[in-house]
Amino acid sequence: MAAMQGHSTVAIIGVGLIGGSIGLALRKRNLADRIIGVGRGKASLAKALDLEAVTSTTTSLEDGVKDADFVVVCTPVNEIADLLMQVAAAAVDRAILTDAGSTKASIVAKVDSALSKGKHFVGSHPLAGGEKNGVDFARADLFESRVVVVTPSKKTDPADLVAVTYFWQCLGANVISMPPDVHDRALATTSHLPHIIASAAAQITAAADLELTAGGWRDLTRIASGSPDLWLQILLDNRAGILNSLTGFEKTMAEFRAALESADAAKLRQLLTEGKNRRDAVGN
Amino acid sequence: MAAMQGHSTVAIIGVGLIGGSIGLALRKRNLADRIIGVGRGKASLAKALDLEAVTSTTTSLEDGVKDADFVVVCTPVNEIADLLMQVAAAAVDRAILTDAGSTKASIVAKVDSALSKGKHFVGSHPLAGGEKNGVDFARADLFESRVVVVTPSKKTDPADLVAVTYFWQCLGANVISMPPDVHDRALATTSHLPHIIASAAAQITAAADLELTAGGWRDLTRIASGSPDLWLQILLDNRAGILNSLTGFEKTMAEFRAALESADAAKLRQLLTEGKNRRDAVGN
Numbered sequence: 050m051a052a053m054q055g056h057s058t059v060a061i062i063g064v065g066l067i068g069g070s071i072g073l074a075l076r077k078r079n080l081a082d083r084i085i086g087v088g089r090g091k092a093s094l095a096k097a098l099d100l101e102a103v104t105s106t107t108t109s110l111e112d113g114v115k116d117a118d119f120v121v122v123c124t125p126v127n128e129i130a131d132l133l134m135q136v137a138a139a140a141v142d143r144a145i146l147t148d149a150g151s152t153k154a155s156i157v158a159k160v161d162s163a164l165s166k167g168k169h170f171v172g173s174h175p176l177a178g179g180e181k182n183g184v185d186f187a188r189a190d191l192f193e194s195r196v197v198v199v200t201p202s203k204k205t206d207p208a209d210l211v212a213v214t215y216f217w218q219c220l221g222a223n224v225i226s227m228p229p230d231v232h233d234r235a236l237a238t239t240s241h242l243p244h245i246i247a248s249a250a251a252q253i254t255a256a257a258d259l260e261l262t263a264g265g266w267r268d269l270t271r272i273a274s275g276s277p278d279l280w281l282q283i284l285l286d287n288r289a290g291i292l293n294s295l296t297g298f299e300k301t302m303a304e305f306r307a308a309l310e311s312a313d314a315a316k317l318r319q320l321l322t323e324g325k326n327r328r329d330a331v332g333n
Numbered sequence: 334m335a336a337m338q339g340h341s342t343v344a345i346i347g348v349g350l351i352g353g354s355i356g357l358a359l360r361k362r363n364l365a366d367r368i369i370g371v372g373r374g375k376a377s378l379a380k381a382l383d384l385e386a387v388t389s390t391t392t393s394l395e396d397g398v399k400d401a402d403f404v405v406v407c408t409p410v411n412e413i414a415d416l417l418m419q420v421a422a423a424a425v426d427r428a429i430l431t432d433a434g435s436t437k438a439s440i441v442a443k444v445d446s447a448l449s450k451g452k453h454f455v456g457s458h459p460l461a462g463g464e465k466n467g468v469d470f471a472r473a474d475l476f477e478s479r480v481v482v483v484t485p486s487k488k489t490d491p492a493d494l495v496a497v498t499y500f501w502q503c504l505g506a507n508v509i510s511m512p513p514d515v516h517d518r519a520l521a522t523t524s525h526l527p528h529i530i531a532s533a534a535a536q537i538t539a540a541a542d543l544e545l546t547a548g549g550w551r552d553l554t555r556i557a558s559g560s561p562d563l564w565l566q567i568l569l570d571n572r573a574g575i576l577n578s579l580t581g582f583e584k585t586m587a588e589f590r591a592a593l594e595s596a597d598a599a600k601l602r603q604l605l606t607e608g609k610n611r612r613d614a615v616g617n
Contacts, residue, residue, distance in 0.1 A: 176545065176546075176547035177547065179548055179549070180549075195547070196544065196545065196547070198545065225544065225545070232545075235539075235542045235545045236545060238537060238538050238539070238542060239538060239542055239543075239545045239546045239547070239550050240545075240546075240547065240549055240550065242534075243534060243549055243550050243553045243554075244549065244605075245586070245589045246530060246534055246553065246586075247549075247553055247608065247612075248589075248604060248605055248607075248608025248609070248612075249582055249585040249586050249589060249604075249608065250526075250527060250530055250582065251608040251609075251611040251612040252585060252604070252607040252608045252611050253522060253578065253581045253582050253585055254522050254523060254611060255519075255522070256611070256614065258519040258522060258523055259523075259611075259614055259615055260480065260509065261460065261480065261482065261509070261516075261519045261520060261523045261524075262460075262523045262524075262615055263460035263461065263479070263480070263523070263524065264461075264463055265463070265464075265524055265527055265528065265531075265555075265556040266523050266524065266527050266615075267615060267617070268552045268553070268555045268556060269527045269530065269531055269552070269553055269555075269556065270527075270608075270611075270612045270615075271549075271552045271553075271612070271617075272549040272552060272553065273605075273608040273609055273611070273612040274609055274612045274613055275609070276609075277602050277605035277606045277609055278602070280605055281598060281601050281602050281605060284593060284601055284605075285596055285598060285601070288593045288594075288596060291593060292590070292593055292594065294537065295586070295589075295590055295593075297537045298533055298534065298537050298586075299586070301533040301536060301537055302529070302530075302533050302579070302582075302583070302586075305529045305532075305533060305579075306576070306579060309568060309572045309575060309576055309579075310572075310576065312569055312572065314565060314569060317565050317568055317569070318561050318562070318565050320532060320533075320536070321528075321532055321557075321561035321564055321565060321568075322561045323532075323536040324531065324532025324533065324535040324536045324554075324557040325532070325535075325557055325558055325559070325560075325561055327535040327536050327538060327540070327543075327554075327557070328531075328532075328535040328554045328555070328557040328558045329558055330540065330543055331543055331546055331550075331551060331554075333551070333555075
């Protein structure tokens with residue numbers, strides 16, 4: 050892929066934590082001649098330039114993408130599909146397009162139904178980042194040994210899947226491919242519902258009891274510090290998947306409740322052991 | 334307090350993560366002449382001696398405590414009250430007794446009702462440790478800048494409260510004092526229910542989806558790796574408090590469910606913001 054041969058132009062729409070980290074990783078690995086940061090906020094574009102996450106910036110999407118070989122949209126999920134359509138209209142036909150949204154089914158469906166023939170889009174979701182947002186937290190190694198999911202659809206050209214997969218691999222990521230709806234169902238349990246759980250666990254803790262929290266509570270609730278605006282969009286976008294996962298969570302919590310109410314030590318031990326075994330399978 | 338003047342004998346009943354860390358901290362700060370590790374398992378006693386967490390060991394509780402000025406019981410919570418009674422019978426009258434159990438109301442009530450006049454006991458709970466157990470993970474700095482709750486009752490002699498408070502302060506801890514039942518209600522929300530939540534979140538994640546977990550899931554579920562045997566006893570001991578906290582958690586989760594079902598963006602934003610604000614009040 051041109052973008053990965055050191056003589057190409059990559060445009061990044063939305064230069065926050067993810068977009069900024071892509072830019073830093075491209076520079077560190079010397080993978081692009083030009084890295085164009087596109088955004089609405091002049092201050093954060095200036096910051097991205099200052100951090101050398103991009104080589105130039107513009108608030109004009111058309112100007113930013115017209116020479117790009119590769120474009121990645123890293124905005125909040127509710128803006129991604131529309132921006133991808135604008136990118137497709139402004140970029141050269143051969144340009145490869147992807148995004149970094151935490152949900153995939155609605156974005157891919159919208160783009161698939163509207164994109165002209167001869168354009169090249171494959172959705173992506175890097176499982177990286179955290180509760181800190183903004184280009185200030187961008188890191189060149191953010192994707193190293195992290196999973197990036199790419200989500201081809203029936204409309205995807207296999208060559209485009211190869212190109213997008215290769216892009217993330219060049220940034221150090223382990224790439225996994227699956228259909229968008231499979232991604233969304235899995236991420237409901239591994240990422241989206243956890244955000245709700247952490248938020249609920251944090252907010253039921255009385256302010257007066259916060260001095261009695263320790264490492265366990267801090268770990269459990271850490272992700273609740275994420276941006277409500279960003280997470281609101283993710284929750285709304287994948288609410289069917291999340292509600293399905295929530296039903297499973299409620300069922301297990303009800304088992305814990307019943308076991309506590311009846312002081313059923315054997316059942317409590319079984320539940321605790323199942324949780325430990327699943328958690329231990331992942332490692333620290 | 335004698336134990337804190339560098340010429341005294343401290344007995345530690347149960348030399349695991351907490352007991353071992355007390356020993357290491359006493360040694361590092363040169364706070365005791367003799368640190369006697371008492372336990373049933375010869376292998377872990379030998380390990381404690383090897384790590385220099387104790388200066389001698391014994392499997393005989395009577396031998397271990399008979400010369401002690403200060404005794405701290407660091408076993409699973411279901412064994413603590415009985416062991417404290419045995420310690421009180423075997424130790425000299427002036428010895429100060431405490432424990433390190435994660436629950437306090439039942440232990441303090443049991444000891445208060447059975448302890449002879451002239452004995453000196455105050456319950457403690459160091460908010461330190463984590464999902465790793467055993468003396469192998471003991472650290473001399475485990476209590477530094479960590480909270481230790483001490484739980485005097487109506488029967489507590491103020492001089493004993495001062496002595497136990499001073500003991501933990503000498504290990505670097507910030508000591509907070511409150512009645513046992515207040516402790517248990519608060520810890521239900523800040524520690525015990527979180528363990529159940531983490532366990533449930535871990536076990537509803539399909540094994541096949543574990544490769545799609547990232548830092549958020551790992552943080553949320555980390556404490557689920559704790560020992561089922563230890564946590565089972567904590568959950569059973571404080572089940573009234575935990576059930577009360579669980580009701581609050583279920584209520585907030587039901588609010589999230591209703592907001593998701595109706596795609597109520599304003600309500601979701603409000604809930605996410607409440608969670609973030611409470612979490613941000615604690616820091617990383």
